[in-house]
Amino acid sequence: MREMDVEQFAAGRREDMAVVDVRSHEEFVSGHVPGAVNMPLERVITDPGRYAGQELYVICQSGGRSAQAAQALAAAGAQPVSVAGGTAGWISSGRPVDTGAR
Template sequence: MEQFASSRREDVAVLDVRSAQEFAAGHVPGAVNVALEQIVADPGHYAGQELYVIWQSGGHSAKAAEALTSAGARAVSVAGGTAGWIESGRLVDSGTP
């Protein structure tokens, strides 16, 4: 989590692959909610992009990051996920954009 927080850049998108309800309950500021199923169905949509991928605890984000990387993106699964972000006391946004 510390590595993600300290290396996070404005030009790198954060994809939160949880459900819309989970996302609305609390997410990393600036994250975009994209369903895991959508990423797995069309990972090539993100080819050439640099991305952080986040889930509640990290497991499903690794699956999404692997699919994205295989399709030509530079994707990193965020260790610790949203739960780690919240537990570390960092700011959280809620609701939908």
């Protein structure tokens, strides 16, 4: 499983990157990386094949859940990158945040 920190993620971020936020819906709507889609960890674990063959960046609050999700996704044939530091690191660095559902 690959991992990168928030600074690396921000520096290499492109519009076409798939970003999956594995926090709960409530956490997600309160603030998330712009463009991220919400897929709570429980759903990722039960259906990791949904992203088979895809490169995606997985983010949570600080990095624990994203690492767990990335392991499941990699085992199912995806190419995940876990973002260490997560949404908390993104927000604390002063980067823009979206709110609400997506």
